[in-house]
Amino acid sequence: MMALYFGFILLVAFDKALLGRLVAPGLSLGILLGVLVILAAWVLVGIYVVWANRSYDRRIAALRRGQ
């Protein structure tokens, strides 16, 4: 996630022309990437929560019983 975001910020900081290029009429690469970063953040959080609440918590519970 950090890599995604800092990649994006570095592009903003150092390569403005690239982000200004249009991939479709009205849609610049910068806006497309921005939307994708937001979606990626949400998807990553979702994956983590599902993983944690399924397998991680089960293993924690097992550990606790074993104490």
Add this chain to the structure above:
Amino acid sequence: MTSSLGEPNAAAIAGFFLFIALSLAITWWAARRTRSTEHFYAAGRSISGLQNGLALAGDYMSAASFLGIAGLVALSGFDGLIYSIGFLVGWPVVLFLIAEPLRNLGKYTFADVVAYRLRQRPVRMAAAAGSLAVVAFYLIAQMVGAGNLIRLLFGLPYEYAVVIVGMVMLAYVIFGGMIATTWVQIVKAVLLMSGAALLALMVLAEFGFSPLALFAAAAERYGPGVLAPGRLVTDPLDALSLGVALMFGTAGLPHILMRFYTVPDAATARVSVNYATGFIGAFYLLTFVLGFGAMVIVGQDPIRAVDAGGNMAAPLLAEAVGGRAFLGFIAAVAFATILAVVAGLTLAGAATLSHDLWVNVVRGGYASDHEQFRIARLSTLVLGAASIALGIAFKGQNVAYMVGLAFAIAASANFPALVLSMFWRRFTTRAAQLSMLTGTIGSVGLIVLSPTVWVDILGNDAAVFPLRNPGIVTIPLAFLVALVTAWVAPERESEWRYDEVARRLHLGEAPEAAADSGGAV
């Protein structure tokens, strides 16, 4: 186009009173359930994942998001979106590093976690300094936003507006505590999401429901530059510094961290972050449409004419697409937004004052529940009065910028100490204290020396410190100070007690017992 902003708006007034009546009803209901300190700060730890997710979103989407970002996008295009994206990406950090350990280790404030295995007094005093600085900057931004909004809509003087917001907020925090604050946040989040969605739909309807057509129209009118990074972040280092501060700031905001104590366990805390990220992400996607919509439909010059900072772009857009009644609705939503965020901030500040400073520093960790409860309400009153005074003193400041600074202070003062206390065995009391003080004093100091304050406000010729946001300097500095201090002077007891911290961090135990044993050093 002409605007009715500045004249009394019947729909807006009705909306304000409706929301105030609703939140007072919630307060009355909540007051009967608020019987102890635990209820007052943590809503009896009975909030569900979805509810807390909505409340987190409510706490997070402040006036700066709705009014400020829409305005920034309307006036500078793509650059405004950097804020939208930056505000969101902090959430995965909160989830992966902070949410669960915080829930497992603490009681009411993030200082509970930092001070867990360290000496209480010095750590809590430093943590309180950082928290109060963040709360103060954040509060100023909200109060200034509220004052401007009400002045523009009702034609009411700015000072009256600030006092009214302060009084209403005080009523429901003092009597309803965290239960009322949480429910007010939930109502507000739903209102804000639906208001923004409706507004965005009405904008898109004019462009055949195609965001691309909207962006194209914006590019046609103001040049292709609005779709690319531009003048708001001319300096690469400044862009990077803002990015760092926004990303790590979320994980250091006291009123956000405090929300993780209102849920029953770590799993619920996790789920609530997932909901919150979904709501906030959707909302920030809407700001793309709102900002560009205001740019095309209202036009940049009329927006600037009403407020130079662009803060009124969203209300103006509402009037342009939906008439005065819709303007009234959107204005009432913006007002509700501000009121709810101010309440959350005040509660977090009150927790710092009474739980950290009074109970753990003055009384050495021993105070009856009755006494804690009384001090908590008293602290709320003090903070409410302070926020009214600050709101009036800082009249005319830029809302989004102030919030950006609050993030920078949070990321520098609170975040390094919080992370190190949870994940670094050799962390020490002195290191925590110096790191938090360095972060607080360093970031506030550099803000004063930055171009915005030193040149624009104080009228000096050249800035002593070149960046507008201090994050990129002060965050690593706070980490460095902690590492060096702990390396020079190790603390045995803290190292020994780390195993206990690590166990509780991952396995989780009753938080009530946790804070009690942590408090008795």
